[in-house]
Amino acid sequence: MRIPVHGKSKDQVKTELEAFAGRDASWRDGKTLGYIYDAGPEVEEIAKWAYMRYLTENALAPTVFPSLLQIENELVAIAAAHLGDVPGVVGNFTSGGTESCMLAVKTARDFARATKPQIKEPEAILPVTAHAAFHKGCHYTGVKKVMVPVDPKTFKADPAAIEKAITQNTILIVSSAVSYAHGVLDPIEAIAPIAEKHNLLFHVDGCIGGFLLPYFKRLGAKLGEFDFRVPGVTSMSMDFHKYAYCPKGASVILHRSKELRRFQMFVTSDWTGYTIINPTIQSAKSGGPMAAAWAVLNFLGDDGYLRLADRIWKATQAIVAGIRETHGLRLVGEPDSNQVAFTSDGFSCFHLIDEMAARGWGVQPQFGYHGSEANVHISIGQKTFEQAHEFLSALRASVEACRAKGFSQTAVRVKAEVKKIGAGFRPEMLSDLMRAVGLEDGQLPRKSAEFNQILDALPPQMTAYVLTEFMNDRYIHRSKH
């Protein structure tokens, strides 16, 4: 593939791109219960208008584009007011939850370098339910992640386990409001005093729950405090591109004070070019996501969001009740928000992914990890309000279709082999392992339910190896020549 020798017509370019897009999930039907946060055509229209208006403006340079500085400051002010309205809180607009979480880790590392120089090998304490974005943050910044168990029934972070994990090298504690996997709110009010007592930074990740939880409380949900009103919370993340229904590329990282936020910045004039002053990871960046977020927040308004939150709240209650009533299904955790995890008895829950897909529904597999058994995840959306009954009918029909499917015997053998090999397990041993369990070509099976069951049986570092190879193979353009 090369740049075409002669440019194509606008019509041809559009036709070709439309043909690409035709292969993607038809998410506007509301049946993709993950990846998508949609509030309907009117919101999409205003978001697109604002995005296009600012598509080519560059938020790298707030002096050249002062309107983007104002838009960013207004968005941060809205987020800070939403999360406790505590004076002194500052923040920045980022490209997404991952960037916000990574910046929380970067800030903690640089804060520790300045204030606790004796720490040479900094550590961050992550409950096993903390989002993988913190693992990425630790990986990129050279901070050691210290994983701690959570309550085995509720999947909420365990304050005692966190305190036990604190060492001379700890710089940061992370908790979730709410966790992605099970949608549960960690006991922030119990963890914050531990952070304060040990003089540690404490980040509350509200990427997926931060925007909705205040509305759920107003609608009557009994939930603990989780934002800057809790003394000891030093930073928070919250995504606009999830339940504020803004286009992708919209999140915020907030700090309790300007003094802390200083350590988030990267500034240098130590080269031949222009001075770099980056509060976030990106440097040059489109003003589109910011402008679109501003537009959607102002278009929907507080009353609009409350109405939308009410729909999601009711849809979640209907789905949770339906899962409870379905013989063969079991909730994993008790969701405080609209993320719901459930598993199956008598057959692998991964068969449900295929059966639901055959009925037009997109649901997500989650592997077993530290007491959280293999499960199916759904993030309930706006359309689920009207579609809860249809979803539950499809789910019940899927369960019936799955009953006879049982479990992959290959996956059972993989589990036994992995146990036998124990700590000596190396990724290069994968094909030998596959042969040992009866797969003659040494390759993983292609069928998704079986593939998922085998991945679920492998240790996480092996799964990472398999998926790296899988993706490394996907991002290749297969030339026709």
Ligand SMILES: Cc1ncc(COP(=O)(O)O)c(C=O)c1O
């Ligand atoms: C709790 C939590 N934190 C962080 C993230 C990462 O956000 P993003 O996918 O926008 O990078 C997610 C994504 O779902 C999340 O649920």
